[in-house]
Amino acid sequence: MEHQGRDYALWSIAIVLVVLFALIPVLWLISISLKPPDELTDQSFIPQSVSFDNYKSLFEGGIDDSPFIKPLINSIAIALITTVIAIVLASFCAYAIARLEFPGKRLILAGALAIAMFPPISTVGPLFDMWRALGLYDTYLGLIIPYLTFSLPLAIYVLVAFFREIPWELEQAAQVDGATPFQAFTKVIVPLAAPGVFTAAILVFIFCWNDFLFAISLTSSDASRTVPAALAFFTGESSFTAPTGSIAAAAVVVTVPIIVFVLFFQRRIVAGLTAGAVKG
Amino acid sequence: MAAHAQKASSRTRSERKLAWMLCAPAVLAMLLVTAYPIAYAIILSLQNVDLRFPDENSFAGLSNYVTVLTSDLWWTDMFNTVFIMVVTVSIELVLGMAIALVMHRAIFGRGIVRTSVLIPYGIITVVAAFAWQFAFAPETGFVNDLIGGETDWFGGRFTSFVVIILAEVWKTTPFMALLLLAGLVTIDGQLYEAARVDGASAWQRFTRITLPLMKPAILVALLFRTLDAFRVFDSIFIMTRGALDTESVSILGYNQLISRLNLGLGSAVSVLIFVCVFLIALVFVRGFGAKLEEGRPGG
Numbered sequence: 001m002e003h004q005g006r007d008y009a010l011w012s013i014a015i016v017l018v019v020l021f022a023l024i025p026v027l028w029l030i031s032i033s034l035k036p037p038d039e040l041t042d043q044s045f046i047p048q049s050v051s052f053d054n055y056k057s058l059f060e061g062g063i064d065d066s067p068f069i070k071p072l073i074n075s076i077a078i079a080l081i082t083t084v085i086a087i088v089l090a091s092f093c094a095y096a097i098a099r100l101e102f103p104g105k106r107l108i109l110a111g112a113l114a115i116a117m118f119p120p121i122s123t124v125g126p127l128f129d130m131w132r133a134l135g136l137y138d139t140y141l142g143l144i145i146p147y148l149t150f151s152l153p154l155a156i157y158v159l160v161a162f163f164r165e166i167p168w169e170l171e172q173a174a175q176v177d178g179a180t181p182f183q184a185f186t187k188v189i190v191p192l193a194a195p196g197v198f199t200a201a202i203l204v205f206i207f208c209w210n211d212f213l214f215a216i217s218l219t220s221s222d223a224s225r226t227v228p229a230a231l232a233f234f235t236g237e238s239s240f241t242a243p244t245g246s247i248a249a250a251a252v253v254v255t256v257p258i259i260v261f262v263l264f265f266q267r268r269i270v271a272g273l274t275a276g277a278v279k280g
Numbered sequence: 281m282a283a284h285a286q287k288a289s290s291r292t293r294s295e296r297k298l299a300w301m302l303c304a305p306a307v308l309a310m311l312l313v314t315a316y317p318i319a320y321a322i323i324l325s326l327q328n329v330d331l332r333f334p335d336e337n338s339f340a341g342l343s344n345y346v347t348v349l350t351s352d353l354w355w356t357d358m359f360n361t362v363f364i365m366v367v368t369v370s371i372e373l374v375l376g377m378a379i380a381l382v383m384h385r386a387i388f389g390r391g392i393v394r395t396s397v398l399i400p401y402g403i404i405t406v407v408a409a410f411a412w413q414f415a416f417a418p419e420t421g422f423v424n425d426l427i428g429g430e431t432d433w434f435g436g437r438f439t440s441f442v443v444i445i446l447a448e449v450w451k452t453t454p455f456m457a458l459l460l461l462a463g464l465v466t467i468d469g470q471l472y473e474a475a476r477v478d479g480a481s482a483w484q485r486f487t488r489i490t491l492p493l494m495k496p497a498i499l500v501a502l503l504f505r506t507l508d509a510f511r512v513f514d515s516i517f518i519m520t521r522g523a524l525d526t527e528s529v530s531i532l533g534y535n536q537l538i539s540r541l542n543l544g545l546g547s548a549v550s551v552l553i554f555v556c557v558f559l560i561a562l563v564f565v566r567g568f569g570a571k572l573e574e575g576r577p578g579g
Contacts, residue, residue, distance in 0.1 A: 008387070008388075010576050012389075013384070014564070015386065015392065015393055017321055018382060018397065018441075019393070023396060023399065025408060025411035025412060025450065027400060027413045028411055028414070028415055029407070029414075032414055040424060042418055043422055044422060044425070085353075089306040090433040092302040093303045095302060095428055096298070096300075096302035100298065100299040102299035102399055104300070104303075105299075112310065115314050116504075117504075117528070117561055118554075118557070119557045120511065121550060122533075122551065122553055122554040123314065123321070123539055124318070124534065125550055126317035126320040126324065126547070127317055127548050129320075129324070129331075130317070130320070145309075145313055147314065148313075149312060149435070150313070154417070156306065205576070206402060209404065210283055210404050212405060212515070213530070214404050216538075218535075228406040232406065232518060233409070244414060247410055248414065251404075253401075254404065254407065255403055257400045257403050258403070259403070262398050262399070263398065263399075266398050269398060271290055273401075273457050274462035
């Protein structure tokens with residue numbers, strides 16, 4: 001019994017440490033975002049008084065004058081469009097790899113792996129030059145194309161791992177039972193494939209949402225600048241005030257929904273992140 | 281029989297055709313922004329191309345590479361990059377393993393650990409960098425107050441590295457922990473029971489059973505995190521913008537290409553970074569025997 005009690009205490013300490021480690025920066029950002037400007041430098045982890053001015057200033061001036069609304073829309077739109085295209089292309093490719101026999105299969109998987117290791121900075125210069133010539137510089141498409149390239153390997157690997165687990169015989173069984181090929185696909189295969197597709201979509205979305213290098217290199221204005229890039233160029237209310245409070249508030253606005261989302265779908269994300277990591 | 285074989289082969293042929301058609305769009309999209317730009321980067325790196333002086337383009341041979349490789353800045357930045365990479369990945373391996381063990385063996389609370397570990401994964405790297413910067417900045421931060429010090433963290437090179445490395449470790453340890461956990465769950469529990477019966481201590485069980493059996497998973501996790509850490513950019517850009525000799529090679533490439541618009545020199549830096557990444561992967565695969573077919577692209 002005594003031994004068990006000690007184990008219990010040790011595990012409790014380990015768990016508390018891990019949870020604190022993960023949570024402190026998030027709580028800290030929330031704390032800063034709520035501090036009024038004159039208390040910003042009080043060096044206290046917990047705000048002495050609470051003010052929502054930082055949040056108000058983010059949205060002041062509507063879509064035209066707010067430094068935050070347009071980048072937020074850009075971030076959401078670019079990440080969503082990329083996710084939809086990437087998932088469609090990756091599903092086709094993963095279906096072929098998981099279900100069909102053809103030469104070049106291993107080459108595609110190896111190529112996707114190589115691209116996952118590719119340093120994005122090596123493509124930034126050429127893309128900058130090409131996009132300016134083609135008129136893609138500072139446009140949605142100019143960011144969607146590189147995001148697509150660098151998220152496809154991730155999506156393909158996750159989807160192949162999921163598609164290999166699907167019992168495809170069920171499709172034929174349904175047809176034997178009188179279902180049309182279309183019914184067999186939509187009623188049997190789609191529900192089985194949906195969880196994997198959804199998992200891949202979450203991972204691709206987070207990848208696009210997180211990118212900073214392409215976002216600052218291939219955009220120059222609010223026309224297509226995403227939140228991470230906009231945060232780096234935030235300025236204070238006047239040139240004498242640091243934008244710390246606004247940055248913290250903006251960071252909380254883009255972080256909290258994602259955290260809720262991640263926690264809600266944590267099982268899927270863990271499955272996706274480790275899909276195919278180790279061959280069982 | 282002959283007709284049957286012919287029918288089968290025409291079916292294989294149509295299956296191949298279908299497979300290629302299904303894969304073509306994804307393969308093209310992946311090549312579009314990798315193969316062509318890297319070829320273009322090599323061409324640019326052999327020329328004098330400066331967008332501020334568009335009429336003065338000329339063939340430069342290897343002179344851009346000579347300029348980069350003989351500059352102190354490149355070697356300072358290379359040292360910084362490798363330093364940050366080695367320290368970050370080492371801490372992450374130990375910490376990631378500890379968290380993986382907690383998630384795997386805890387007698388309670390596995391759910392809450394897994395939940396909290398995913399929080400850093402969901403947060404934008406730039407946001408995490410700001411959070412740690414604000415925490416350590418002497419004016420706004422709570423860290424100096426907490427440890428009772430007066431350190432100006434961003435006033436020196438190595439104190440800046442401390443914060444940069446901390447931010448990187450915080451953001452990417454969850455990925456390492458999850459990859460290690462995936463390796464951990466494949467180990468047969470009976471091995472531990474047998475070792476326990478034979479009187480092996482917890483530490484012996486870890487070093488004699490867990491570590492050897494996890495070698496493939498560890499190598500793959502290390503390879504992906506090492507390559508990722510070599511590209512370090514976001515945290516440094518946010519915290520110091522490369523001031524006080526804290527630049528990484530990716531920041532150097534960005535400065536040459538986008539800030540100074542010197543595409544020739546910048547492309548030489550880009551190509552050299554590409555070569556380094558290739559060499560790191562080669563060392564892992566040939567030197568340590570990392571099995572890439574067991575690997576997967578990082579999140």
